[in-house]
Amino acid sequence: MSSDSPKRRYNELRRMVDRRLSALVQRSGPHDVRMALKDVLNAGGKRVRSVLLLLSCQAVGGDVRMAIHAAAGVELMHNFTLVHDDIMDNAPMRRGRPSVHTRWGLNHGVLVGDILLALAYSCVQQTKGANTERLLRLFTQGFLAVCEGQGKDMEFERKNDVRLPDYYRMIEKKTSALLSMATAMGGVVGNGKVGQVEALRQFGHHLGRAFQIQDDLLDVVANEAELGKPVGGDILEGKKTFLLLKAVEEAGRQDRAALAGVMRRGSGSGGSRRKTGIVRKITALYEKLGITEAARAEVHRATHQATRALASLPDNDGTAMLHWISGMLLRRES
Amino acid sequence: MSSDSPKRRYNELRRMVDRRLSALVQRSGPHDVRMALKDVLNAGGKRVRSVLLLLSCQAVGGDVRMAIHAAAGVELMHNFTLVHDDIMDNAPMRRGRPSVHTRWGLNHGVLVGDILLALAYSCVQQTKGANTERLLRLFTQGFLAVCEGQGKDMEFERKNDVRLPDYYRMIEKKTSALLSMATAMGGVVGNGKVGQVEALRQFGHHLGRAFQIQDDLLDVVANEAELGKPVGGDILEGKKTFLLLKAVEEAGRQDRAALAGVMRRGSGSGGSRRKTGIVRKITALYEKLGITEAARAEVHRATHQATRALASLPDNDGTAMLHWISGMLLRRES
Numbered sequence: 001m002s003s004d005s006p007k008r009r010y011n012e013l014r015r016m017v018d019r020r021l022s023a024l025v026q027r028s029g030p031h032d033v034r035m036a037l038k039d040v041l042n043a044g045g046k047r048v049r050s051v052l053l054l055l056s057c058q059a060v061g062g063d064v065r066m067a068i069h070a071a072a073g074v075e076l077m078h079n080f081t082l083v084h085d086d087i088m089d090n091a092p093m094r095r096g097r098p099s100v101h102t103r104w105g106l107n108h109g110v111l112v113g114d115i116l117l118a119l120a121y122s123c124v125q126q127t128k129g130a131n132t133e134r135l136l137r138l139f140t141q142g143f144l145a146v147c148e149g150q151g152k153d154m155e156f157e158r159k160n161d162v163r164l165p166d167y168y169r170m171i172e173k174k175t176s177a178l179l180s181m182a183t184a185m186g187g188v189v190g191n192g193k194v195g196q197v198e199a200l201r202q203f204g205h206h207l208g209r210a211f212q213i214q215d216d217l218l219d220v221v222a223n224e225a226e227l228g229k230p231v232g233g234d235i236l237e238g239k240k241t242f243l244l245l246k247a248v249e250e251a252g253r254q255d256r257a258a259l260a261g262v263m264r265r266g267s268g269s270g271g272s273r274r275k276t277g278i279v280r281k282i283t284a285l286y287e288k289l290g291i292t293e294a295a296r297a298e299v300h301r302a303t304h305q306a307t308r309a310l311a312s313l314p315d316n317d318g319t320a321m322l323h324w325i326s327g328m329l330l331r332r333e334s
Numbered sequence: 335m336s337s338d339s340p341k342r343r344y345n346e347l348r349r350m351v352d353r354r355l356s357a358l359v360q361r362s363g364p365h366d367v368r369m370a371l372k373d374v375l376n377a378g379g380k381r382v383r384s385v386l387l388l389l390s391c392q393a394v395g396g397d398v399r400m401a402i403h404a405a406a407g408v409e410l411m412h413n414f415t416l417v418h419d420d421i422m423d424n425a426p427m428r429r430g431r432p433s434v435h436t437r438w439g440l441n442h443g444v445l446v447g448d449i450l451l452a453l454a455y456s457c458v459q460q461t462k463g464a465n466t467e468r469l470l471r472l473f474t475q476g477f478l479a480v481c482e483g484q485g486k487d488m489e490f491e492r493k494n495d496v497r498l499p500d501y502y503r504m505i506e507k508k509t510s511a512l513l514s515m516a517t518a519m520g521g522v523v524g525n526g527k528v529g530q531v532e533a534l535r536q537f538g539h540h541l542g543r544a545f546q547i548q549d550d551l552l553d554v555v556a557n558e559a560e561l562g563k564p565v566g567g568d569i570l571e572g573k574k575t576f577l578l579l580k581a582v583e584e585a586g587r588q589d590r591a592a593l594a595g596v597m598r599r600g601s602g603s604g605g606s607r608r609k610t611g612i613v614r615k616i617t618a619l620y621e622k623l624g625i626t627e628a629a630r631a632e633v634h635r636a637t638h639q640a641t642r643a644l645a646s647l648p649d650n651d652g653t654a655m656l657h658w659i660s661g662m663l664l665r666r667e668s
Contacts (some may be wrong), residue, residue: 029482030489084448088441107422110444111484114418117451118478125471133466137459144452148363150445153366 006324009317010051013064017050020072021238024119036104036112040079043095049178050075052207052325053186056200058318059310062190069126070189074182076120077139081146081178083113088154093229096206117143124253127189135188142181149174162240164249168209176208180258183207183322199312203322206306210299211329216241218332219296220283242298243291247282250289258285303330338449340658343387343651346397351384354406358453370438370446374413377429383512384409386600386659387520387542392652393644395632396524403460404469404523408516410454411473415480415512421490427563451477461523469522476515477519483508496574498583502543517541533646537656540640544633545663550575551629552666554617566613572597576632577625579618584623592619637664 021041025034050071057067081101083089086099087109093099101109124139125132152170156162183204187197220243234241240263248259262282286292303326313319359368384405391401419425420433421443425435425646435443459466459475486504490496517538521531553568554577568575574597582593596616620626637660647653 030485032489033485039489053397084444105438107488110418110421111481111488113444114447114451115481115485117448118474118481121455121470121474122478125467125474133459136455136470140452140455140459144456146448147445147449147452151364151367151449154441154445155366190410 006321009321010325010328013046013051013054014039016054016064016068017047017071017075018044020068020123021075024072024076024123031040032104032108033111033115036100036108037115039097039103040112040116040139043097045079045095047075048329049078049182052179052204052322053182053189055318055321055325056183056186056192056203056241057190058186059200059313059316059322060187060190060196060318061314061316062192064184065187066127066129068185069123070185071182073120073122073124073139074178074185074216075144076116076123076144080113080116080120081150083109083116083264085150087113088150111173112116124185131188135185138181138185138188142177145173145181146176149177156240158202158238162245162263164242164245167240167242167245171212172205175212176205179208179211180204196313199309202233203306206302206309207326207329210302210306210326213242213295213302214299214329214332216243217292217299219243220279220286221292232275232283235279235282236275242295243286246294247289247291250291250294251285255285255289299330303327340655342450344662347385347388348381349406350388350398350402351381351409352378354402354457356410358410358457366438366442367445367449370434370442371449373431373437374417374434374446374450379413379429382659382663383516386513386538386656387516387523388516389652389655389659390520390526390537391524392520393534393647393650394521394526394530394652395648395650395658396520396526399460400463401520401523403457404519405516407454407456407473408512408519410457411449411477411480412454412512414424414447414450414454415484417443417450419484420486421447424524433475443626458519461494465522469519472515472519472522476511479507479511479515483511490574491640494594495583496579496597498576498579501574501576501579505543505546506539509546510539513542514538530647533643536643537640540636540643541663544636544640544660547576547629547636548633548663548666551626551633553577554613554620555626563651566609566617569596569613569616570609576629577620580628581620581623581625584625584628585619589619589623592616617657633664637661 025038025041039066053071053074054064054067058064082094083100086094087101087106091099093101097103099109100112104112121136121139124135127135149172152166153174156166156170175276180201181204183200184197187200217235219241220229220232224231235244244259244262248256248263252260258281262278307323307326310319310322313322355422359375387405387408388398388401392398405449416428420428421435421440425433431437433443434446438446452524455470455473458469458585461469483504483506486500490500490504508567514535515538517534518531526534537579541577550568553575554566556565558565569578578593578596582590585593592615595622596612641657641660648655
């Protein structure tokens, strides 16, 4: 592959998914619901999960065209989680645009999420030739896990004694589950052997951890313009990120008091000067305690574990692309 | 069967479903979510859809025990619709208790609905021996239809030019779809022939219509204590029921103005004396125009069509019970 060809290939697959999703819009009924669905399905996004599914299928020797329905299904389930999570997190924006419930009202937020899920199952069930039963079992397992992850996340918001092991358990459900579901499903559609499907699942699992900790890291190290939202938002919200929990683990008594203050939330109120002060103080503390470095190391470690899982897969363009995506996620800045 | 044995058999099947649902509670994670789920799953209810599924299985010669997972799945999907619909309809109560979002907050309402759905798929997928793929296709079709029905229902609330044919299309999705899904799924689990599954689907479809119009009728003819909510609630909410739409069809110009007032909603505000006045006036109008009689006739017609669909099924205890249930729904008073 030439140096820019992985990117071209990625975009080619992404557009394949986009086209499949756009084709779903006209199907549903009432005008407002249709428009809200269109908003979600045309809002773009990296389509990471669906592209991973397509490439996992290719990696075990399958034809990506056989996997397009399952890929669309996974992307729809991901979007279902975004729409409902935005309601639960009270998030006004998504991908630089008003979230569904903000633009169309709460009722449409709930219903559009439900419809995305119904369409998701409907798509996965259109997969031909493959072991549909196994595919759907993986899909429902992922669905259950992601609900459990959201439940844990909501519980985290109220708890002030969250520790790193809790964090790992939470992101396993909330982030890794959908990624490992996607890669395993790709392996199943491609008729991969049991060991290959398991390797793909492992790949997705570790990649999910890398992805989530990288996300946490970007909140403090990213450029505001690239991030598309203010730096330090997680700090002000008191979000239990890898950084905050690792810092609590590493801090002495005095620093721990400052971190406990962040955890109790409420830092979000007050003037913007006060907010900037808090973000600066905590970021400096992270630097002092070596937390940003620890996060970087953890992302590298998880990425390495992910790519190591690929070792047992055939050496083909699909597997090469999975390697490339791991690197891309590591280098991403938003 | 002795005269009280159908009722005993019904309760036996209902308890079988209740036990299956109770067994699901412990599985999930955070305390509040678990408690909210327990609330829903132990709140009782007639379990009509799941019992219909079990009996449909028996009617084609299947073993009801084979159908218990699918039956629980259908009941879970029904409860998912109740929890999310209560959010969308802003309903504070359900079965005489606070609705999930009222008691546990909006976030738990959204999440518990999602979890019920995930558990629903998980249950259906546990069905052994049967054609799981076909079963799941029916399940997803029902899911899509019920979302579409809810979308139409939300659209109805804003529209003042709804006509009876629109109403029939709406209840087909919102009410009949889950009933016909349940009966058809029962036929599939029981390994019924194509024609038998279709007959069961038709039975559920017509029964759904009877059920919904009876529901509309009970709002004006029921005893308040039996109904568990104030009589005339639909009138005050301006709900586009069979009665209201039929009345608009039958009314002369002057009466139509009164009905248009009801349709524009807002009758819900004002003192209780004013409310009672409105309910009395519209109920009297319904009587004058012969609307309650028309509704009764329509319920009978739909029930008759439902039982006629059973004619092609084997003459066994399952089929006899399906007949009995049609009669019971017709006679119900809440």
